[in-house]
Amino acid sequence: MLRxxxxxxxxLWNNRASKVLIISYFVLLTSIALIAAIxxxxxxxxxxxxxxxxxxxxxxxxFNTFVTALFKLFLAIVIVSMMSNEYSNKTIKQNLxxxxxxxxxxxxxxxxxxxxxxxxxxxVFVVSMILGLVYSDYNEVSIIxxxxxxxxxxxxxxxxxxxFCLFLGILVKRSAFALxxxxxxxxxxxxxxxxxGWKVMSWEAAKAIKRFFPLQSMSxxxxxxxxxxxxxxxxxxxxxxxMKFDYHVYWYxxxxxxxxxxxxxxxxxxxxxxxxx
Amino acid sequence: METxxxxxHLTKKFGYLTxxxxxxxxxxxxxxxxxxxxxxxxxxxxxGIILNVVNRTSGDFSWFEGNTSTHDAxxxxxxxxxxxxxxxxxNAIQNLKLVCKIKDVPEAxxxxxxxxxxxxxxxxxxxxxxxxxxxxxxAIASALLNDPEILILDEPTNGLDPQGIHQIREIIKKxxxxxxxxxxxxxxxxxxxxxxxHVIILRKGENLYSGPVDSMLASHGFFELRAKNxxxxxxxxxxxxxxGKVEIFNGTLTAYLKEEMDAESLNKMLFEKGIVLSHLVKRxxxxxxxxxxLTKNN
Numbered sequence: 001m002l003r004x005x006x007x008x009x010x011x012l013w014n015n016r017a018s019k020v021l022i023i024s025y026f027v028l029l030t031s032i033a034l035i036a037a038i039x040x041x042x043x044x045x046x047x048x049x050x051x052x053x054x055x056x057x058x059x060x061x062x063f064n065t066f067v068t069a070l071f072k073l074f075l076a077i078v079i080v081s082m083m084s085n086e087y088s089n090k091t092i093k094q095n096l097x098x099x100x101x102x103x104x105x106x107x108x109x110x111x112x113x114x115x116x117x118x119x120x121x122x123x124v125f126v127v128s129m130i131l132g133l134v135y136s137d138y139n140e141v142s143i144i145x146x147x148x149x150x151x152x153x154x155x156x157x158x159x160x161x162x163x164f165c166l167f168l169g170i171l172v173k174r175s176a177f178a179l180x181x182x183x184x185x186x187x188x189x190x191x192x193x194x195x196x197g198w199k200v201m202s203w204e205a206a207k208a209i210k211r212f213f214p215l216q217s218m219s220x221x222x223x224x225x226x227x228x229x230x231x232x233x234x235x236x237x238x239x240x241x242x243m244k245f246d247y248h249v250y251w252y253x254x255x256x257x258x259x260x261x262x263x264x265x266x267x268x269x270x271x272x273x274x275x276x277x
Numbered sequence: 278m279e280t281x282x283x284x285x286h287l288t289k290k291f292g293y294l295t296x297x298x299x300x301x302x303x304x305x306x307x308x309x310x311x312x313x314x315x316x317x318x319x320x321x322x323x324x325g326i327i328l329n330v331v332n333r334t335s336g337d338f339s340w341f342e343g344n345t346s347t348h349d350a351x352x353x354x355x356x357x358x359x360x361x362x363x364x365x366x367x368n369a370i371q372n373l374k375l376v377c378k379i380k381d382v383p384e385a386x387x388x389x390x391x392x393x394x395x396x397x398x399x400x401x402x403x404x405x406x407x408x409x410x411x412x413x414x415x416a417i418a419s420a421l422l423n424d425p426e427i428l429i430l431d432e433p434t435n436g437l438d439p440q441g442i443h444q445i446r447e448i449i450k451k452x453x454x455x456x457x458x459x460x461x462x463x464x465x466x467x468x469x470x471x472x473x474x475h476v477i478i479l480r481k482g483e484n485l486y487s488g489p490v491d492s493m494l495a496s497h498g499f500f501e502l503r504a505k506n507x508x509x510x511x512x513x514x515x516x517x518x519x520x521g522k523v524e525i526f527n528g529t530l531t532a533y534l535k536e537e538m539d540a541e542s543l544n545k546m547l548f549e550k551g552i553v554l555s556h557l558v559k560r561x562x563x564x565x566x567x568x569x570x571l572t573k574n575n
Contacts, residue, residue: 003378010375014367090362097328098379098419099352276291277330 004108005115007100011082012112018078025074029123032068033131053229055135058147062225062247064128065154068120069222072158075116076165080178083109083169093277106269109166117158121151153221153249160218160257163264170268189213214264217256223247279306280342281427281458282327287336289322289482296322298482299336304427304460309453311469311490312462313568314479320462321358323479324431328356341426352380355420356429361412363419365405369396372404373419382423390418394448410441417448427458434468446471470564480572493567497534500543503556504530510552529556 012018035054040047054063086092095105132144165182172178189210197206210216227233228247282304289297297319304310312320325331327338329347340350363372373387391397394414399407407415413433420428433449434442446468453459453472463469469476470490477487486493504510507525514523514532521533540559547554562570 003381007375007378010367010371010378011364014364014371016366089365090360091364093330093358094362095379096330096348097351097356097358098376099348099350099354099381100379101329101346101348104348274332276325276332 001111004104005111008082008108008112012078015085018082021074021078025071025078026119026123028071028074029068029120030127032064033127035067051135053137055131057132057136057138057144059225059228060128060132060136061147061150062222062228064124064131065150066222066225068124069154069157072120072161075120075158075162076182077175077179079109079113079116079162079165080169080182081175082112083166084173084175084178087170087173088175090277096277102272103269106265106272109268110163110265113162113166114159116162117155120158121155124154125151149249150222153254156254156257156261157218157221160214160261160264163261163268164214167264167268167271170271186215189215211253212256214260217253217260220253221249221257280304281306282338282340282460283342284323284327284338285336287323287326287338288334289319289326289331290334296482297326300479300482300484302477302484302487304458306426306458307456308475309459309473310461311473311476312460312479313464313466313469313476313564315464315572317481318479319482320464320479321431322482324356324358324429324460324462328354328358328429352382352423353426354429355423355425355427356431357413357416357420357433358429358431361416363404363412363415366403368403369400369415369418372415373422376419376422380423386422386424390421393421393451394418395444410437410444413437413441413445414448417445421452425457427460428452429460429462431462432464433461434463434465466563466565466568476564478568478571485571490564491561493564493571497537498559498561499531499533500540501556501558501560502530502532502554503528504547504552504554506552510547513547513550513552 012022035049038049053059086095092105096102100108129144133139136144138144165178168178168181169175172181193206193210193213193216196209197203200206211220223246225247280303284300284302287297287300288295300319300323312323314320322331326333327340329351340347341353364375367375369391370387373391374384377384377387388397391400394417396411396414396418399411404412404415417433430449434445437445449459449461449472459472461469461473473490475488476490476493478485478493502510507528507530510530511523511525514520514530519534519536519538521535523530523532525531540557544554544557
């Protein structure tokens with residue numbers, strides 16, 4: 001296993017574009033701390049974002065995992081190109097001839113994806129913990145370690161998304177087209193949802209089906225955290241809108257994402273196995 | 278003798294096209310094999326199948342008497358097929374380190390192999406800056422990293438200039454002289470003739486011949502003769518039952534043997550009949566002539 005990771009590390013780390021993107025990604029993850037510095041001081045209006053409660057435990061787990069997940073696109077580019085470059089450079093053929101089995105080849109990519117997701121999760125955990133300890137209004141241990149399910153949700157969301165990227169890289173074989181396909185797919189999920197709700201069935205039924213779409217299921221794992229902020233809740237109450245959303249992460253949401261991950265990895269393997277190179 | 282590769286009734290179809298048809302052969306340790314065939318005769322497809330990158334339609338093959346899985350066996354094989362494929366953004370050392378990791382061998386041999394192919398001076402240049410000849414030599418260095426039991430080369434001199442072709446041939450000869458088994462696919466017959474002891478001849482995916490180069494045709498060779506009185510010589514040989522076709526071209530008489538006869542006895546016989554030869558050569562058909570005869574007859 002270590003050998004497979006080392007192989008992938010050599011390939012990635014010697015590629016300047018990948019190296020820059022990976023470093024930028026982790027710098028961005030850390031830079032979420034900079035939100036704390038957002039401060040408006042215009043005469044009587046004083047606004048300090050860090051004082052608005054976004055860094056309060058346990059809310060910070062939800063907020064930080066949601067925001068940092070937006071940066072996953074950087075790694076998506078790295079992952080799509082690490083897969084499709086093997087095709088365009090024909091190095092996949094050389095790898096197999098040199099004695100890597102097709103299973104090992106896919107496994108080395110999957111292990112890399114899991115490592116990326118794991119390191120990201122640890123990063124988010126450490127950064128959030130530090131920010132929380134500095135800015136949070138509540139510092140009891142029981143509160144700090146509540147709502148921790150957002151961390152595994154973050155991990156599985158990334159693994160699922162990156163597996164999808166891997167599969168697209170193998171399917172399309174060209175990184176630019178694969179990324180285009182990814183965007184197309186995002187739109188497609190919304191279009192299908194719209195068509196279902198508009199023509200075929202009720203909107204409730206369409207929403208129930210939409211939860212099973214791959215990208216939608218991944219985004220369902222961590223729902224948007226903004227309406228949970230007390231400031232936003234206050235405004236909602238003032239304009240008479242009842243903003244009661246369900247923010248929790250449910251086991252079946254994990255299950256849907258894990259099933260999609262397994263499908264994407266299996267399809268990647270099946271595709272590689274079936275193809276003549 | 279130790280068998281390195283056995284191929285049994287291998288068939289590969291691409292849609293309607295049958296690229297390889299019921300192909301069987303074995304590769305024994307220590308020999309140098311050539312796979313011959315015109316373009317599109319299934320050479321590269323056959324190599325692709327045994328190297329695990331092309332899926333077979335039917336039939337099977339086994340490496341090292343079937344004791345290991347294909348991908349483990351490939352760690353003991355060095356192979357270069359078609360163009361050299363490496364990571365363009367990495368230099369020679371980085372690329373070869375990666376190959377070492379894949380083949381699970383120590384990195385100690387990198388310098389030795391790069392020196393063998395004359396690339397040690399350029400070890401820190403990126404692969405994409407190499408010329409085609411350098412890329413091809415780099416591929417050979419990479420294939421030799423694990424001191425393979427068998428080296429497989431597919432058209433190793435394709436697209437190279439004469440100097441590059443010469444360098445690659447020298448390297449191949451050097452490796453062959455060290456006792457490494459070699460499987461060389463080529464459509465360049467003189468190339469195969471120069472290095473191979475055994476040949477496998479393919480046409481449209483079918484095996485026409487496999488065996489030693491010498492016994493490829495049931496031919497006894499031919500004589501090239503010159504004498505003062507050519508007409509008398511021709512008449513005499515045409516009457517002799519040992520000879521088949523006799524023809525004169527450009528002042529030289531060529532007589533094809535129907536049965537074995539050495540040059541000494543022919544000379545003696547003709548001298549006794551009063552014909553003194555000024556030129557006597559006994560030859561076998563070149564691989565090219567044999568190849569053309571073989572592919573024509575079928």
